[in-house]
Each structure stands twice: as C-alpha cells, then as structure tokens.
Amino acid sequence: MKFFADTADTAEIRDLAEAGLVDGVTTNPSLIHKSGRDFVEVTREICGIVSGPVSAEVVATEHDQMMREAEVLRKIADNIAIKVPLTIDGLKTCRKLTGDGTMVNVTLCFSANQALLAAKAGATFVSPFVGRHDDVGYPGMELIADIRLIYDNYDFATEILVASVRNPIHVHDAAKLGADVMTAPPAVIRQLVKHPLTDNGLKAFLADWEKTGQKIV
Ligand code: E4P
Numbered sequence: 001m002k003f004f005a006d007t008a009d010t011a012e013i014r015d016l017a018e019a020g021l022v023d024g025v026t027t028n029p030s031l032i033h034k035s036g037r038d039f040v041e042v043t044r045e046i047c048g049i050v051s052g053p054v055s056a057e058v059v060a061t062e063h064d065q066m067m068r069e070a071e072v073l074r075k076i077a078d079n080i081a082i083k084v085p086l087t088i089d090g091l092k093t094c095r096k097l098t099g100d101g102t103m104v105n106v107t108l109c110f111s112a113n114q115a116l117l118a119a120k121a122g123a124t125f126v127s128p129f130v131g132r133h134d135d136v137g138y139p140g141m142e143l144i145a146d147i148r149l150i151y152d153n154y155d156f157a158t159e160i161l162v163a164s165v166r167n168p169i170h171v172h173d174a175a176k177l178g179a180d181v182m183t184a185p186p187a188v189i190r191q192l193v194k195h196p197l198t199d200n201g202l203k204a205f206l207a208d209w210e211k212t213g214q215k216i217v
Contacts, residue, residue, distance in 0.1 A: 001175045002052070004161065004183035008035035010045050012186040017049055024052035026105070026127070026163065026183040028083070029059060040076060047077035053125075055105045057083035058093070066093040074102050081105045081124060086114045091121040098122040105161065112146040119156035125181065129164035130174075140164070141173045148178050168192050 002023040005013050008031045016022045025046050032039050039056075047054050056076065058069040066089060070082045074097075081103035084090035094104045098121075105125040106118035110133065118126040128147060130140025147160055159180035165171060168191050174182045 001179055002181040003189065004053075004055075004181055005189065006031070006163070006165070006183040006185050008032050008037065008042050008046065009186065010042065010049060013046060013049050016186055016189055021189055022050050022052070024054060024079075024081075024181070024183075025050055026055040026083070026161070028055075028057050028107070040072070043073070043080070044076050047079050051079060053081040053103055053105075054079055055081045055083040055107075055125075057107065061085070061087070061089060063089040063092045066090065067096065070097055070102070083107050083127075086110075086118060091117060094118070094121040094123050098124060107163070110143070112143060112150055115143075115147040115158075115160075116150055119151060119154075119158040123158045125159045125161040127161045127163040127183075130162055130170055131164035131166040133164075134166070141170070141177065144174060144177050144179055 003021050004024040004026050005016055005022045006026045008027045013022055013025060035042055043056050056073045058066045060066045060069050066084060073082055074080050082097055083105045084093045085108045086106050090106060094106055097104050103124040105127055106123040107127040109115050109118060109126050109128040115126045115128060128143050133140030133143060144162055151158060162174040162179045162182040165182055165184040165188055167188060171182055171184060171192060
C-alpha cells in the first residue's frame with residue numbers, strides 16, 4: 001500500500017520522505033489554509049520534494065471553470081494530480097483530464113456507487129473519506145471493502161486512496177482490505193512506528209550495552 005502524506009507542511013513532508021514514508025501527497029483547500037502559504041508556491045515546493053503524485057484541488061464547481069483552474073495547476077509540475085469533487089461537473093472534468101494523460105483524484109467519495117462513477121469517468125484515484133464516515137456513525141471501512149469488491153469485479157484500474165484517515169487502526173484495516181493507497185496526516189504516520197515493546201526493548205539493550213563499557217565508534 002502506498003503512503004501519501006495528507007498535508008501542505010513541507011518540513012513534515014521532507015522529514016517523512018527521508019524515511020521512505022511518502023509515496024505522494026494530498027492537499028485540499030483546508031490544508032492550504034492551514035499552511036498559511038500561497039497555493040501555487042507551496043504546491044510547487046511539495047512537487048520538488050516528492051516524485052510521486054501530488055494532489056492539488058480545484059475550487060470551481062462548474063466544469064469549464066474547473067478546466068481553467070486545472071490548466072493552471074497541471075503546469076506546476078509533471079507529478080500533479082488534479083483533485084476534483086465527486087459531482088457531475090467533477091466527473092466531466094475527470095474524464096477530459098485523464099483523456100489528456102493528466103492524473104485525477106476524485107475526492108469527497110462517500111458511497112460505493114459514487115466510486116463506481118469515478119472509475120467509469122477514468123479517475124486515477126478515488127478518495128473515500130473513512131474518518132468522516134465514522135464521525136456520523138457509519139463504519140468507513142465497510143465502504144472501502146465494498147469499493148474493493150466492485151473494482152475487482154470489473155477490473156477497474158482506478159486506485160482506491162483511503163482518505164480522512166485519523167488513526168493507526170484505519171491504516172491497518174485499509175492495508176488488510178487491499179486499498180492501493182492511504183493518505184494520512186504526518187502525526188498518524190508517526191504513530192505507526194510506536195510500540196511500547198520496541199521502546200522498552202531498546203531501553204534494556206542500551207542499559208546493558210552501557211554496562212559493557214564498550215564503544216562502537
Ligand atoms: C484528502 O485527500 C482529504 O481531503 C483528507 O484526507 C480529508 O481528511 P479530514 O476528513 O480529516 O479533513
């Protein structure tokens with residue numbers, strides 16, 4: 001499963017990329033707002049840090065204007081994936097852009113039928129939001145299982161990008177279900193490394209090493 005960092009924080013992206021934990025990046029208007037930076041400038045910087053897909057979201061709601069925004073965004077770098085909402089206008093934009101060879105991430109997916117539409121429109125990625133589903137009392141991972149089943153039934157090439165990931169259990173479940181990608185905030189990616197037995201084991205090894213009085217270098 002590929003790991004995308006769900007952030008516009010370039011310091012975090014750089015740090016996690018050094019550990020091989022960033023195969024791509026997703027941003028959205030809220031994350032750009034949180035960064036406090038210029039959209040095009042920060043997106044260009046991110047594209048220079050990671051070679052994988054970097055999602056940049058259009059903010060228009062009508063097809064022609066989405067295409068105009070996509071023209072600006074896809075010129076930023078070759079690894080840009082245009083993010084469009086799961087609406088009829090978004091799907092039209094998806095079909096046009098992927099037909100031209102541009103990667104498209106269809107976002108705000110909340111049902112298996114919506115994911116079916118994204119695949120039919122030729123999406124490179126579909127982003128089902130698991131955390132927001134959990135928030136309203138529907139198990140978000142059931143949606144991932146349904147989409148996996150449907151895509152496999154018809155050999156759709158669209159990659160399932162599990163979004164709105166809030167904790168390590170989401171990551172674990174997404175991997176078990178065979179999701180292609182998950183995107184998570186850096187803090188969640190960092191949580192994945194944590195295990196009390198690792199910490200305790202390391203502490204014990206270092207204490208015993210100290211007793212030997214030796215040095216490696
Ligand atoms: C990523 O593409 C999504 O925009 C993001 O994962 C949404 O996460 P949230 O529900 O925590 O805002």
